[in-house]
Amino acid sequence: xxxxxxxxxxxAAAWAVAAQTGSDVQDQKIRQxxxxxxxxDQKLKVAERxxxxxxxxxxxxxxxxxxxxxxxxxxxxxxxxxxxxxKIGADLQVDNRTxxxxxxxxxxxxxxxxxxxxxxxxxxxxxxxxxFRPDFGQGQTVIYDAxxxxxxxxxxxxxxxxxxxxxxxxxxxxxxxxxxxxRGLPTLLAPSRDIGYQISGDVVRRRVxxxxxxxxxxxxxxxxxxxxxxxxDYAGRIFLTPFQPDERNPLRGLxxxxxxxxxxxxxxxxxxxxxxxxxxxxTFASGVAEAGHRTRLAPQAYYYLGPFGLLTEYGLTEEGxxxxxxxxxxxxxxxxxxxxxxxxxxxxxxxxxxxxxxFDPRNQGWGAVELAVRVGDFSxxxxxxxxxxxxxxxxxxxxxxxxxxxxxxxxxLFRTSLDYGxxxxxxxxxxxAGGNRPSERALILRFQVNFI
Amino acid sequence: MKxxxxxxxxxxxxxxxxxAGPVKxxxxxxxxxxxxxxxxxAAFAKQWKAKTGADLxxxxxxxxSGKQARSVIDGLQADVVTLALAYDIDSIAERAHLLPANxxxxxxxxxxxxxxxxxxLVRKGNPKHIKDWEDLVRPGVSVITPNPKTSGGxxxxxxxxxxxxxxxxxxxxxKAEDFVARLYRNVPVLDSGARGSTTTFVQRGIGDxxxxxxxxxxxxxxxxxxxxxxxxTPAISILAEPPVAVVDKVAxxxxxxxxxxxxxxxxxxxxxxEIGAKNYYRPRSAQALAKYASRFPRLQFFTIDELFGGWQKxxxxxxxxxxxxxxxxLAGK
Numbered sequence: 001x002x003x004x005x006x007x008x009x010x011x012a013a014a015w016a017v018a019a020q021t022g023s024d025v026q027d028q029k030i031r032q033x034x035x036x037x038x039x040x041d042q043k044l045k046v047a048e049r050x051x052x053x054x055x056x057x058x059x060x061x062x063x064x065x066x067x068x069x070x071x072x073x074x075x076x077x078x079x080x081x082x083x084x085x086x087k088i089g090a091d092l093q094v095d096n097r098t099x100x101x102x103x104x105x106x107x108x109x110x111x112x113x114x115x116x117x118x119x120x121x122x123x124x125x126x127x128x129x130x131x132f133r134p135d136f137g138q139g140q141t142v143i144y145d146a147x148x149x150x151x152x153x154x155x156x157x158x159x160x161x162x163x164x165x166x167x168x169x170x171x172x173x174x175x176x177x178x179x180x181x182x183r184g185l186p187t188l189l190a191p192s193r194d195i196g197y198q199i200s201g202d203v204v205r206r207r208v209x210x211x212x213x214x215x216x217x218x219x220x221x222x223x224x225x226x227x228x229x230x231x232x233d234y235a236g237r238i239f240l241t242p243f244q245p246d247e248r249n250p251l252r253g254l255x256x257x258x259x260x261x262x263x264x265x266x267x268x269x270x271x272x273x274x275x276x277x278x279x280x281x282x283t284f285a286s287g288v289a290e291a292g293h294r295t296r297l298a299p300q301a302y303y304y305l306g307p308f309g310l311l312t313e314y315g316l317t318e319e320g321x322x323x324x325x326x327x328x329x330x331x332x333x334x335x336x337x338x339x340x341x342x343x344x345x346x347x348x349x350x351x352x353x354x355x356x357x358x359f360d361p362r363n364q365g366w367g368a369v370e371l372a373v374r375v376g377d378f379s380x381x382x383x384x385x386x387x388x389x390x391x392x393x394x395x396x397x398x399x400x401x402x403x404x405x406x407x408x409x410x411x412x413l414f415r416t417s418l419d420y421g422x423x424x425x426x427x428x429x430x431x432x433a434g435g436n437r438p439s440e441r442a443l444i445l446r447f448q449v450n451f452i
Numbered sequence: 453m454k455x456x457x458x459x460x461x462x463x464x465x466x467x468x469x470x471x472a473g474p475v476k477x478x479x480x481x482x483x484x485x486x487x488x489x490x491x492x493x494a495a496f497a498k499q500w501k502a503k504t505g506a507d508l509x510x511x512x513x514x515x516x517s518g519k520q521a522r523s524v525i526d527g528l529q530a531d532v533v534t535l536a537l538a539y540d541i542d543s544i545a546e547r548a549h550l551l552p553a554n555x556x557x558x559x560x561x562x563x564x565x566x567x568x569x570x571x572x573l574v575r576k577g578n579p580k581h582i583k584d585w586e587d588l589v590r591p592g593v594s595v596i597t598p599n600p601k602t603s604g605g606x607x608x609x610x611x612x613x614x615x616x617x618x619x620x621x622x623x624x625x626x627k628a629e630d631f632v633a634r635l636y637r638n639v640p641v642l643d644s645g646a647r648g649s650t651t652t653f654v655q656r657g658i659g660d661x662x663x664x665x666x667x668x669x670x671x672x673x674x675x676x677x678x679x680x681x682x683x684x685t686p687a688i689s690i691l692a693e694p695p696v697a698v699v700d701k702v703a704x705x706x707x708x709x710x711x712x713x714x715x716x717x718x719x720x721x722x723x724x725x726e727i728g729a730k731n732y733y734r735p736r737s738a739q740a741l742a743k744y745a746s747r748f749p750r751l752q753f754f755t756i757d758e759l760f761g762g763w764q765k766x767x768x769x770x771x772x773x774x775x776x777x778x779x780x781x782l783a784g785k
Contacts, residue, residue, distance in 0.1 A: 042594065045658045046640040052656075053643065 072412040074451040083126035089119035089452030091175060093137070096445040099277060103438025107279060113137045115175060117144065119452045127152045131163075143225070144193055155201040159213075162225070165191045166198065166211035166237035167259035169300035169313045170336075176450035177351045179311070180405055181419050184336035185376040186315035188273045190298060191215070191261065193223035194233065205245060209257075212236040217263045219290075220271035220317055220332070233263030239300075253304030253349070260297050265290035265319055273332075273378065276403055276421030277442030282380075282395045284321075285388055291327050292320020304349050307342035321389045328387050336376030340407075344368045352409060359410035368409040372419075375402045379427070396428035396437050417446045474507035477708055477715060480530035482517040482604050482694070483646040484668040488731040489534070495727060496718045500711065508711065516645040517604030524548065524699065531703045531712045534696040536604025538562070539763035541697050550701045564693040565719035566733035569753065570605075570612040572684040573653065573662040573669040580660040584686045585616040588661065589634040596652050596659035598643040601771055601778075604694075605646040609663040610777065611766060612690035615759045619688060633780035642781075654681070665692070667732035670747065691753040 066084075069076045074089040093114040099107040116136040123129050133145040147161025164172055168190025170183045196215030203210065217233035218224045239257030243249040268290040273282040300313035318331040346353040346368045357365035378399040384390045385397070405419035421444070425437040479489055493510040500508045513520065513528065517536035524530045525548040535541055538556060545551050556563045574582050580593050588595050600606040610632065617631035618624070641658060643649040646668055653662035654672060661684075662669070669683045696716050703709040718724045725737035729744035741748070760766040770776045 042640075042658060045656055049641050049652055049656050049658055053641065053648070 072451065081126075082123075084124055085122035087119070087121045087452065089121065089450075091115055091117040091119065091133075091448075091450045091452070093175070093181075093446055093448045093450075095181065097277060098443040098445075100441040100443060101439065104441065107277065107440075107442075114181075114446070117175075121452060131161075142223070144223070153201070155203050157200050159198040159200065160196075162193055162195045162223075163198070165194045165196070165213060165215050165233070165235040165261060166200070167191060167235055167261050167296055167298050168315060169257075169259070169298065169302070169311065172237075173350060174450075176415070176448060179309070179338050179340050179370075179372045179407070180374060180403055180421075181417050181444045181446045182276050182278065182421075184313075184338065184374055184403075185334040185378040185399065185401060186298065186313045186336050188221045188271075188378065189296060189315035189317040189332055189334050190221065190259070191218045191223075191233075191235075191296075192221055194218045195225065195227075196233075196235075207240060207242050207244060209239045209241070210237065215261075215263075217265065217268060217294075219265075219269050220296075221273070222269060222271060224269075228267040228269075229264065231264035231266060233261055233294075235259070235261035235296075237298075250305060251303075253302070255303075255350075256299075256301035258297070258299050260295070262293065262295045265292065265294045273399075275399065275423045275440050275442075276401055276419075277423070277440050277444070279440060281399060281423075281425060281437065281440075282390070282397075284395070285323065285391050288321055288323045288389050290319065291322035292329065294319035302350060304347070307345050307348055309338075309340040309348035311338040312336065321387070323388050326387050328383060328389075330381055330384050330387075330389060332378070332380045334376065334378040336374055338372065338374040340370055340372040342368055342370045352412075352415070354412050355409050358412070359414075367411060370407040370409070372405045372407060373403065376400070382427075385428075390428075392428050394428070396425035398426040398428075400424045400426070413449055413451045415446075415448045415450075417444075417448070419444050419446075474509045475708060475711055476509045476511065476706070477531045477711060478511045478513065478529055479532050479534055479715075480513045480520050480524055480528060481534040482520060482536040483514055484605065484665050484671075485534060485694075486512065486514055487671065488667070488728065488733060491727045491731065492719065492724060495723060496715055499718065499723075500714065510715070516598075516602045518602055519644075524550070529702055529706070530699045531706060531708045532696065532698050532716060534694070536692075536694050537607060537763055538693070538695045539767045540604065541695055542763065544699065550699045551697055552700070555697045556695060558698075559696065559716060560720060561736050562693065563695040563697055563716075564736075565696060565716075565724065566694070566728040566735055568666045568692045568694065568733055569689045569751070570609045570663055570692065571666045571669050571689065572686065573664050573672055574660065574682050574684050576678075576680055576682060578682055578684065582661050582684055585613055585631075585688075586620075588613070588638065588663075589631060593638055593661065594640055594659040595635060595638045595661055595663065596641065596643075596649050597639055597663040598645055598649045602644040603646055603649075605665050605668075606649075606663075607766075607771060608665075608690055608692045610770065611756060611760060612663075614770075615690055615754050616686070616688055618759055619754065629776065629780065633783065636781050666734070666748075670732040685749040685751055688752040688754070691755050693755075 064080050066077055066079050074087050077086045095114040096111045098109045114137050117133050119133045121131040127150060129149040129151055131145050131147055135142045135144050143162060145163050147159050147163045149157055149159040151157045168187050170178060171187050171190045194215040196213050198211055198213030200211035213235050215233045215235060216224060216227035237257060237259035239255055241255040243251040243254060246252055270284045270290060272280045275281050295318050297316045298313060302311040313336060315334045316331060318329050320327060320329050340348060342348055342353055346356055353368050355368035359365055359367040380397045385392045401421060401423040403419055403421040405417055407415060407417045409415045421442045423440045428437060481489060489512050497508040497510060517540050521535060521540035521543050524533060524544050533541055541555060545553050545555055572582055587593060597609050598606040600610040613635050614628050614632050617628035621627040641652055643652055646665060649662060650668060650672060652658050654676060673681055673683050696719060698712040698716060703712045722737060722739060725735040725740040729735045729740045732747060734748050735741050756763060756766060
């Protein structure tokens with residue numbers, strides 16, 4: 001009995017020990033598993049947090065990242081805050097000139113690169129704009145525009161460098177916005193580009209634009225990279241658009257103003273005046289030099305209403321000329337009136353229209369089509385012959401032109417134009433024929449891409 | 453006409469008075485001082501109004517100390533800066549010339565109205581038994597601290613660890629570097645600022661210990677409750693001296709030089725010191741320190757000048773690109 005009891009107790013104790021040992025092992029395994037789970041949980045949390053931080057960093061980077069865009073405005077790199085900007089643009093014009101009628105044999109029909117102008121422009125530090133535009137057209141390399149402009153105050157922007165002095169209306173219009181492939185006769189009497197300083201701005205709620213500046217001084221329609229004397233040219237322009245802010249006013253597109261310049265011309269190059277076909281029709285006699293003062297006046301106006309546009313200006317240059325001991329002030333005058341009509345109904349303005357539908361015939365898009373016509377006149381005094389400043393047999397003192405054309409804007413950037421220009425000359429005689437210089441009849445076809 | 457001319461000065465004065473709104477002051481500070489300056493700003497604006505009758509609006513900007521300094525250099529219009537370390541204000545003086553190089557001598561205690569130190573925030577019950585710096589390098593201990601290249605607080609933590617190792621190893625620099633390298637091998641995530649690290653530790657539940665400003669750790673303790681976290685104060689740590697300065701050129705431009713100076717001087721007043729102590733910044737005032745003594749455990753301090761030769765040297769050696777931190781952290785990755 002005792003033996004039996006002892007055996008039972010032994011078995012019970014062994015079972016208890018075995019059970020206890022099993023429970024300990026189980027607890028240990030559970031603890032190990034818990035530890036593993038904790039470790040895995042930490043690893044997962046760390047991975048998630050790292051991703052979270054990475055996302056935050058990407059989001060922060062995106063906030064400050066520069067943007068690169070390519071659209072109708074050109075190719076642009078812009079800092080996130082807009083304070084830094086680089087725009088890469090181009091102005092490419094390919095012309096085909098054909099001369100017709102009497103005297104055309106003395107001109108060469110040609111296809112040429114009229115303008116090849118890459119453009120780099122933009123902003124640094126929010127308030128400073130820059131603009132750089134060389135020209136490689138017609139086999140030459142010329143810096144046309146190179147300036148910086150501090151625009152902290154909208155009402156008084158300060159521009160320094162080489163740019164268009166504020167005189168002629170059509171001269172101030174961008175090359176891609178003009179109604180004709182070549183500008184009218186008054187532009188011959190306005191400076192093209194000059195180096196100087198200018199303050200400009202819009203005041204009276206953008207109803208009045210003004211610009212005043214000091215420049216080296218250049219010949220009519222000329223450009224230069226350096227002054228030839230210590231004298232300076234002073235130029236200014238005021239232009240009013242009194243109804244511009246009122247969108248419903250039919251006179252909203254009316255603008256009128258006056259540009260002017262004055263300065264000493266001693267030692268400056270003589271101007272050469274060119275026709276619509278870009279042939280020089282007026283040159284000075286040998287031995288003639290600029291001497292004394294020059295004053296330019298350029299009253300100007302435009303009016304735009306719906307698809308209709310009208311632009312007119314007058315140019316007067318009175319400048320001192322000298323040959324030998326003879327010095328006189330001679331006046332040159334020119335005027336023009338241009339009218340345009342967009343057949344496709346787009347709104348006309350001082351800048352090129354944006355076609356309602358870009359050229360895409362499969363989707364009924366044909367771009368915008370515009371008819372344009374202008375008349376203009378150029379003249380100088382009889383005294384130009386009397387004082388020997390020009391030869392009556394080489395330089396007519398009168399030119400009268402009319403030009404008709406069609407502009408086809410395939411889209412915002414590409415345009416093709418076909419212009420026919422007739423220029424009659426008077427007041428001078430050619431040595432060969434004994435009569436007036438023959439009329440110039442030029443047909444110019446242009447293909448143009450422009451984006452800045 | 454004469455009458456109009458006579459009226460002109462009165463009209464001008466009237467227009468000036470009409471145009472004059474409340475005086476505006478911008479305090480550009482580091483990450484964990486939000487609560488401190490909210491209280492300081494309210495107290496000072498009240499005092500300024502009573503003294504001058506003028507309303508005062510104090511704006512606050514917070515972020516990593518180095519990042520904040522860069523923002524001021526880049527044009528952030530700070531009338532005063534209250535940053536985590538003198539090096540960041542030195543940068544503003546050197547690179548942007550907005551205040552003189554001797555800015556630190558213009559206010560008492562090297563322009564440091566309060567001090568702080570680096571402590572440990574651990575989880576309730578301190579399951580990893582973290583008591584001092586040595587415990588942070590044990591395998592299996594996960595340490596949370598921000599990136600010392602972007603966070604002022606993290607630079608203090610890094611130097612605190614380095615200083616501890618130097619002291620323990622009789623100034624042996626190699627052993628100190630090895631210690632800090634081992635510590636950063638236990639850091640799984642590097643946030644850019646102190647607030648980010650607090651989020652990592654507290655809200656995301658990552659890590660066993662957070663190296664933190666004493667005030668930040670104490671605030672976390674109050675906000676989360678003692679049933680969630682505990683503060684462990686090591687036996688030895690660094691005396692962190694976050695300085696303050698008027699940004700002279702900006703304040704002069706804003707016409708706020710006088711009020712900016714008064715604002716910083718207010719930090720040294722008993723009222724300012726008490727507000728600092730209430731927010732767990734160690735006050736310079738013995739009176740305020742005595743009043744809030746229970747908040748600030750006693751420990752042995754060393755200073756940055758004492759062990760590292762000042763901030764310029766420490767910055768150049770440890771935190772510049774290619775410095776010691778880059779070397780040990782990249783090696784540990």
